[in-house]
Amino acid sequence: MKNYIKADEWNIIEEGFDPHLNKISESIFSLGNGRMGQRANFEETYTGETLPGNYVAGVYYPDKTRVGWWKNGYPEYFAKVLNAANWVGIEVKIDDEVLDLATADVSDFKRVLNMHAGILERTFTAKLKSGKIVKVKAIRFCSIADDEVGVISYSITPLNFGGKLTLMPFIDGDVKNQDSNYDEKFWDMVADEITGTEAYIKLRTKKTEFEVCTGSNIKLYKNNEKLNINPEAVRKEKFVGQTFSLDVKAKEEITLIKIVANLSSENYPKDELLKKTKSVIAKTTSKGFDVLLKEQTEAWATKWEESDIIIEGDVSAQQAIRFNIFQLFQTYTGKDDRLNIGPKGFTGEKYGGSTYWDTEAYCVPFYLATAPQEVSKNLLIYRYKQLGKAIENAAKLGFKDGAALYPMVTMNGEECHNEWEITFEEIHRNGAIAFAIYNYIRYTGDESYLSDFGLEVLIGIARFWKQRVNWSSDKQKYVMLGVTGPNEYENNVNNNWYTNLLATWCMRYATEAAEIVQNQSPEKSASLLKSLNFDAKEFADWADIIEKMYYPEDTETGIFLQQDGYLDKEQTLVKDLPASERPINQKWSWDRILRSPFIKQADVLQGLYFFEEDYDLETIRRNFDFYEPRTVHESSLSPCVHSILAAKLNDEARAYEFYLRTARLDLDDYNNDTEDGLHITSMAGTWMSVVEGFAGMRVRDGKLQFNPFLPTQWKxxxxxxxxxxxxxxxxxxxxxxxxxxxxxxxxxxxxxxxxxxxxxxxxxxxxxxxxx
Missing domain, CATH: 2.60.40 (Immunoglobulin-like)
Known part of the structure; x- marks a missing residue:
């Protein structure tokens, strides 16, 4: 665990430059606006260890999967959000020396992420090998007032010399993803243009043929006085820029303002992309840096009015919760129902930037309470629009008659995960999508969503569950074989309690939803059911499964068993694990993990969290006290569920303990994995821990209910x-x-x-x- 971020209520502060922490900081200080995002890579040259990252929402590449391609029904590709053109770059030369923080002697380094205004500021002093010393101040933001625009103010002051300063702002499209197979590059050049202080590059992805046009306008100032310098155009392969050369004296401040636009063919016709990018550049350039900064500050102030959590008496906790909220809003704004939330957002490439069940299970509650209703509704419509693909996914695995299996990992609705135990077996994701519909309606009261969108999805999901179970003559019950629950440290198990529970709940809710739509609009109901070739006998089939489903349970202890045979495992507890053997996913073989009792994340407890109204406190307590000591929490999604349940059980100490594990997960690099991106979807769990945990907020019978407690660490x-x-x-x-x-x-x-x-x-x- 790292502890180098300074405590501050509204700012994330790093003082001093440590190259070993640089990739972690690149994640932590990332910027985004829901349409694009940028890791906190330096503007100037940096030859040290770095993970470049610039991402444009909705643009992806179907990278060929390396495993499983020969299995029937297996995905042919793993979708990846692409590292797009680097728009932040500014090469700096002092006489003939390149400013490079990997080789310079760096002092007075400070990086500040102002979360209230959405601005990243970095300052440092660098002594080059020649002995020349420069002072630099860089300000950057991705505008949420205009989500196609990024802005940089880069100021450099020579402290102990006069000489020639050369600045080369550029846009570099010759990039690749860190995890691309065989170091393949995914962009082809389409066109470029350099005219005076403006530069444009238009790139096209291979296979998917998305096009992105990136343009920039440069202004130069000396001691706040505008300079008129004719730059020299620079062209390389998939690279455009301009060179500005000028003579400077000691203590003269040179400021370069770089205004950038990223436009995608997802939003504009390809043949108009360049023209539209020029229009955006002209509009934003006419506003100027100060106006754009003011718009950014005002837009973020509005967001904080709607969503801020204020903690008195604990600066570290205050900083952490605001950081989590800030990153969630940087990732998703709800303006476009074609977009969703990747586990790493715009902060890294892990998980491909794709959509998982995290959105429905963890993010929907946050946006329901902190954003206009349309925002969470668009998250549901995203899945509605991909229902056809979900039916195709199920058909590839042998399901029929409109059964829908939503993907574990997707960009366009197709399954693209490349691990068999996830692709074929972690089918509980279907239930999370159905639960999100229920959760949305429970919170908003918008039952019209069922007739407009929701019922069709619920029927497709219920049809899948009906075909996925089978009748056990031995048990005289319906069972579900060969699944993986949320706890991915168990694969190919029979009768995962959580999955079985979700299956019957989905069929019950689909039945209830059909009744609601029938009562709302009989004609619409009849038309929809006819279009789905729905036979009323399906209700009876679902009811039979609901009544006769098997749930593994140890009757002596009253524990819901995670799956059949769980108690056959040697029941070692986490407290007995030597610290040297943790995390087990990095220290143990997969075979050893699968044979152990250890749980990656809440599984049975996830079900008790979703459906807590169906269980008394003593039942929840028994299962919590049994499973929590066996859970290693090596999923970022796990601690928040435990925190909420502990709060419900009035176990205030453990509720706060689990809150801390999720709140500063990335700021303190708790699991030594922040360098490849932040855990965006688990950040919603941090918010849930406070609002649903400590405040005990629930919706019951259309009304808000609270059952609060105050952590002793807070005023x-x-x-x-x-x-x-x-x-x-x-x-x-x-x-x-x-x-x-x-x-x-x-x-x-x-x-x-x-x-x-x-x-x-x-x-x-x-x-x-x-x-x-």
């Missing part, structure tokens, strides 16, 4: 949520809870099962003594 915490047309500010102190209604609509809320009428633009305060 208070507060958060803002949107719910069915109202915005509530919730504050929890050692004395009790205060809820303020910021709208003129009355709302009823429950606090520890006592209901209160909260009038519009009013507030209520309930002391702990009143809740005993």
């Amino acid at each position: 208070s915490f507060s958060f803002t949520i949107g719910f069915r047309g109202v915005t509530l500010k919730v504050t929890i102190t050692e004395n009790g809870i205060n809820i303020k209604n910021n709208n003129d609509v009355d709302v009823e809320v429950a606090i520890k099962n006592q209901f209160y009428k909260l009038k519009g633009n009013a507030e209520i305060e309930v002391n702990n003594a009143e809740l005993v």
Whole structure:
């Protein structure tokens, strides 16, 4: 675990330059705006260890999978979000020396990510081998006010010399992904253009033929006075830039303003891309750096008004929760229902930048409460639009009659994961998608979603489960064989409790949804069911499976067994594992892991989290106390579920312990894996740990309910949520809870099962003594 980020409520601060930490910092200080993202690579040359990363949403490449291609039904490719053209580059030469932080003597290095404004600032002093010393200040942001635009202000001041300064801002499209097979490069050149201070490059991906045009405009200033220098054009393979040369004196500050646009053929006709990019550059250049910065600051201020969590008395925790919220909004803004959330967002290449079940299970709750309703709705519509592909995916595995299996990993709806135990067996992802529909409607009350989109998806998923189970004559029950649950340290097991539970719940909810649509609009219901060739007998088939499904359980202890035979394993506990053997996914063979009792992430407990209303506290406690000591939490998605359940059980110490594990996972590089990107989807789990865990927020019967506690390490915490047309500010102190209604609509809320009428633009305060 690292601990080099300075504690600050609104800023992520790194002081001093350590090359061994550079790739970690490149992840932590990443920027994005939902349409594009950029790792915190340096503008100037850096020949040290680095992971370059610039990503454009929705643009991917179907890289040939290296394994499993010969198995029937196996994906032919692994989709990857591509490392796109590097737009931040500025080569700096002092006389004939290149400024390179890998070879220079660097001092006074400081990097600050201002989360309130969405701005990255970096300052340092560098002494070159010649003895010349320069001071640099760089400011960068990806605009969320205009999500096709990135902006850089790069200032350099010679401190102890005068001489020739040469700046070469460039756009480099000759890039590749770190994990590309055989170091293949995925971009082909289409066109380029350099005119004075503007440069453009248009690239096309191989196979998928996405096109991206990147353009830039450069302005140069000396001591804040604009310079008019005719640059020299620079062209290389898939590379455009300009060279600006000028004589400088000691203490003269030269500032280069670089305004960049990234436009994709996902949003514009290919033959208009260059023209449209020029238009964006002209528009943003006319605004200038100061106006663009003001727009960025104001846009982020609005986001924080809607979503901030304020923690009093713990600066480290305050910094962590804001960092998690900040990165979530940098990754996804909900403007485009073709886009989704990759586990690494725009901060790295691991997991291909593709969509997993993480979105539905972890991210949807965050966006439901902190963003306009349309944002979370678009996450659901993304899956609705890919229903046809989900049916094709199921058909490849032998399913029929409209059965739908959503992919474990996807960009366009096709399955593209390259591990058999995931591709074929981790089918619980289907249930997470159905649960997200239920969760959305439970939170928003928008039942019209079922008739417009949701029922069709739910029927496809229920049809899959019906065909996936089989009747066991021995058990006289329906069983499900050969699956992998959320705990990926078990493969090819029979009757994973969580998966079996999800299967029957999905069929039950699909039945209920059909009844709702029938009651809402009989004509629409009849038309939809006819288009799906739906036979009413399917309801009876689902009901039979629901009634007769087998769930593994140890009747003596009352423990729901993760799968058949789990208790045959030697029941060693995590506390008995030597620290030298952890993490086991890096220290043990896969064979040894599979034979062990150790759990990668919440499995049975994931089901108890989803469906906690169906179980009494004692049942949840028994299973929590059994499984938590066996869980190594080597998935970033695991601690938040444990934190929420521990809070429900009034186990405040463990609730806070698990919160800490998820809150600063990346800031402290807890699992030694931050260098390849941040854990974006688990960041939503951090928010859940506070709001659903410590505040105990739930939706029951269309009303918000709270069951709060204050961690002893904090003086208070507060958060803002949107719910069915109202915005509530919730504050929890050692004395009790205060809820303020910021709208003129009355709302009823429950606090520890006592209901209160909260009038519009009013507030209520309930002391702990009143809740005993």
